[in-house]
Amino acid sequence: MPALINPSILSADFVNLERDLRAIATADFVHVDVMDNHFVPNLTLGLPVVTRIAEVSTLPLDVHLMIEDADRWAPEYAAAGAASVTFHAEATQAPVRLARELRSRGIRAGIALRPASPVEPLLDLLPEFDMLLVMTVEPGFGGQSFIEGTLPKIRRARAALDESGAATWIQVDGGVSRDTIGRIAQAGANVFVAGSAVYGAPDVAAEIAALRDLADAAA
């Protein structure tokens, strides 16, 4: 499957969000970071803004919840128009039940891991999810440098998926750039979130194309 590039609007201009959504029209999904200032030490946006983004975006929404009590809130983001909702394993009591609830609403369900959270307890459960998000920086802020020590986790997840035959995607988020995307794709990821690399580029569309090409060439 060709690599998917999902720009993170965490690096967009929130005052000119519609303009910055149009700028990424050649991407695959728009990655929307929801932060509650409890699960992570930052606050971004919530249901009313996600609802409006879903109404104006030409791209499907890939919502990443960095919030506590995912069991309570994740279904609300499905109702708000997300195509995919990813919640943190560290923020749910019942990850499989929550994924089944999201999938029953016709959307994709993702599960995310902080850099220090092990993937091993999830390996047998991966077919229950449409996507595993491996955080490759500490969640909360854009513009951080990629944590190299997360690569073995991606490799272990890819090996488990290859063995089981499950179609679960592996997404990475944090420090994705022209410098790192090849190594990440080689490790087995196929969905790439990039914030500062895309929105900081002089030509956003060209950057999306370059990242996609580099990932496809390395996979």
Ligand SMILES: O=C(CO)[C@H](O)[C@H](O)COP(=O)(O)O
């Ligand atoms: O989830 C996030 C932070 O928690 C962001 O999506 C991520 O950090 C993207 O930013 P960058 O590409 O600049 O590292």
